[in-house]
Amino acid sequence: MQHRYGFVTMPVVNYYFDVLKTAVEHVTGQPLTPRRWANGASWAAFITHDIDNLYSAWKAPAKSALRQGRLLSFGRQLWRHLTTPDAWDNLAQVQQTVASYGAKSTFFFLPEHRPAANGTPNADYKLQKVWPEAAAAIGTSEIGIHVSLGAPYHAHLKREEHRLQHLRNGVKAYGIRFHYLQWEPRITPVILDTLLYKYDSTLGFAEYYGFRNSYCLPFYPFDFQQGKSFSFLEIPLNVMDATLHHPRYLQLEPEEILPALTLMFQEIERFGGVCTVLWHNENFDPANENTGPHQFAEIMDYLRSRNVAFVNGQEICEQMG
Template sequence: MNQDYLELIKSHPELWDHFTRKEEYSSEFRDRFDRFPYYLSKTRNIFEPNVSEFLFKSGYTPKYPDGKKFAVCLTHDIDSVYRKFPAKCYHIAKSTYKKDKTEFSKNIKTIFNKKQPLCNFEEIMDLEEKYGAKSSFYFLALKPGDQDYTYDIMDLKDEIRNIKDRGWEVGLHGGHEAYNSYEKICEEKKRLEDALGSKVIGYRNHFLHFKTPDTWEHLARAGFKYDTTFGYADCVGFRNGMCHPFRPYNLNTNEFINITEIPLAVMDCTILHSYMKLNYDTAMNLAKRMIDKVAELNGVFTLLWHNTYLQSGTPELRFYEKILNYCQQNDAWITDGKSIQSTYENKLLDSVKI
């Protein structure tokens, strides 16, 4: 991000304060997960990427491979890969009641394979491949005793290396404490890299834990090239008015932070379940509205869909595929965080001129 870009936003104080999230630096209150929630923000036009729109109208027109109109960054947080025994029994009974022999056979096999069916990475990649897409999978790399330790990343060594070999991305899903600890981030990064056999450059924190600007500084210092945590858990939208990846700015040091933020727009449990709880038709209409706006501004629409919501036959899976279909029909480049970061770092961040 060059000086022209900085000065362009800085010349409009209200936009600058929103872009840098100035109000988060001195917030007296945070939620029970130590997050700054949307309901505390003074900026209420969450569905409008007003900073990006200002830049676009000022001449910022990013371009994407193959002449695509805009980009979609597909991401998955892998919180769980095991199904507990009572849940396995429930699904066996359900398929028996439905007299579905195929489903019954599949569920019986899960008794002996603790990873299935939540270890569904192949199915997810196969689905995305149908739409010419690929995605990022962010894995926890916790140790026993850590909060939400649900699997050992070394047990998934073959699975995550297969994801990488197919051309999809593996990144780190930082634990509950990592967002505020350089040491934790480094520890978990090394654990994942040991299992993967290569470096990781992409990051999202568990539960969308984030502290402005500290988390960015920790991640940059730890060697990550991009983060994609920056969105609200309690509402979909554009947290700092940006639907374009950007270089964060630290108001304490008056310097850019050496990392690219790919801002999160929509998370599955935010729009459907835990927070907004919209019905599927309303949620799809909102998602389309946001996608259309991002497309208009040649931006990036970042989607987070957990693997637990991508099981065969679920309404969440059908919703996800509808989004893929809509984005494909609207000429989107549908890809992973690594590809987005590389494109912006190499070609786009310095393209704004006053």
């Protein structure tokens, strides 16, 4: 329906609720006051980073030099790779950049470095190995689990959860997002419910920004088997960096990005919702001029200028609970 009628960037459920709100106000003669976020802000933003790669910035330019037979350039890049930190090994920079807007980062870490059975890559790092440095780099930022591609589902998730929890001295991650936004409607929510997650933030489209559930606020998904809500909160994902400029997704020019997203931001602000942004750490690399630090800064400047409350997943759960 969203595709056929082209309303993926419109939260139609909020519009329907607004009609109901007007009706209720009319019948009761009482105005219904909308929810307020931290410091009285009318809407909120949730800034997140999936950590897929920490060590691969050098690969694409080095490969292309090799392919074109520019051996000197390849040699230089290989040397730099062996002697200096990778441009994507930048978690402290990510945390500090986001904090400079008065916002908080939530980092989703991938506990699996082996590729999935079909060859799709998972992490380019071994979580256990990088953990001491990564944990120091992100300070007190919120940490979630970024579950790798793989099956069987329940045991798989449980195993990855254990790995992260072990590194954190038994502290369980509050929230979760699946790698490649993998989501099986008949299975995934049941598992999240069973494993007692507080929130998930997977439900967005990779192909387009907007509202996968046509709704711009966090909600408790419905369990049709049991006839009641699940116990975890879904904080829908509205936009990720890769969607905006990618061979398989959109091909927006850098200067088209903010104007395109502004219309969606206005919808979220109008209904007092939460704007969830996914910006991968690798796209804080200045070498990315399409969906890089400059475009992220434009988005953050816009959000701040509209007096958004910057919140993390735990705060959203406390506020909605």
